[in-house]
Amino acid sequence: MTRLEILKKDFENEVITTRKFLNIIPEDKWDWKPHPKSMNLMQLTTHIAELPGWPAMAFDTSELDFAAFPYKPTIVKDRKELLEIFEREVEKAGKYLSNPENEKKLDDTWTLREGDKIYGVNPKLDVVRMSINQTVHHRAQLGVFLRLLDVPIPGSYGPSADESF
Numbered sequence: 138m139t140r141l142e143i144l145k146k147d148f149e150n151e152v153i154t155t156r157k158f159l160n161i162i163p164e165d166k167w168d169w170k171p172h173p174k175s176m177n178l179m180q181l182t183t184h185i186a187e188l189p190g191w192p193a194m195a196f197d198t199s200e201l202d203f204a205a206f207p208y209k210p211t212i213v214k215d216r217k218e219l220l221e222i223f224e225r226e227v228e229k230a231g232k233y234l235s236n237p238e239n240e241k242k243l244d245d246t247w248t249l250r251e252g253d254k255i256y257g258v259n260p261k262l263d264v265v266r267m268s269i270n271q272t273v274h275h276r277a278q279l280g281v282f283l284r285l286l287d288v289p290i291p292g293s294y295g296p297s298a299d300e301s302f
Contacts, residue, residue, distance in 0.1 A: 139240050140243055140262060141237065141239055141243065144192075144266065145231075145234035148189070148269055149231075151269055151272055151273060152189065152227050154291070154294075155185060155223070155272055156220075158185075158276055158291065159219060159223055161290075162178065162219065164215055166178050166286055169282075171282060179210075179213060180210050181275060181278060183210060183213055183219060183222065184210075185223075185272060185279060186219050186222040186226065187223075187226055188226070188272045189230045189268070190225075191265070191268030191271075192233050192234060192264075193226075195261045195265055195268070196233045196242055199245070199247060199248065200248035200250060201248075203251040203252075204251050243260060244260050245261050246261075247259060247260070249264075276293070
């Protein structure tokens with residue numbers, strides 16, 4: 138199995154779980170957050186929905202400069218729109234992760250910066266892995282948000298406390 142095939146398998150497995158979480162977002166709680174320093178539910182879920190697009194960005198570019206392209210949170214009106222963003226980004230990444238020609242690009246360097254401040258210079262392989270890990274990380278945050286809102290959460294790698302064993 139190539140590195141790209143392994144990444145694709147991991148990506149696809151996390152997509153299935155992430156989709157389950159995004160499908161149960163309570164739309165009447167978009168502005169809710171558990172702490173003043175936290176993102177609100179809309180910010181967190183749109184970030185999760187957009188993260189699958191990072192592999193495509195990594196393959197297409199050599200860097201992301203937040204000074205040139207500052208992050209602007211996406212606003213959605215409902216769960217349907219949130220899921221449309223997610224599915225679009227998943228489809229985009231799938232094309233890159235399915236293209237065997239991209240195996241050789243995994244060793245190319247990619248930089249995350251804000252102007253002159255360099256946050257990281259890594260192989261594109263690491264950037265794709267980081268995007269998958271970021272999805273898992275933020276999905277775990279979402280699980281805490283949902284638990285605090287008394288929304289039953291689905292299992293990620295087996296059943297959750299809300300599912301029967």
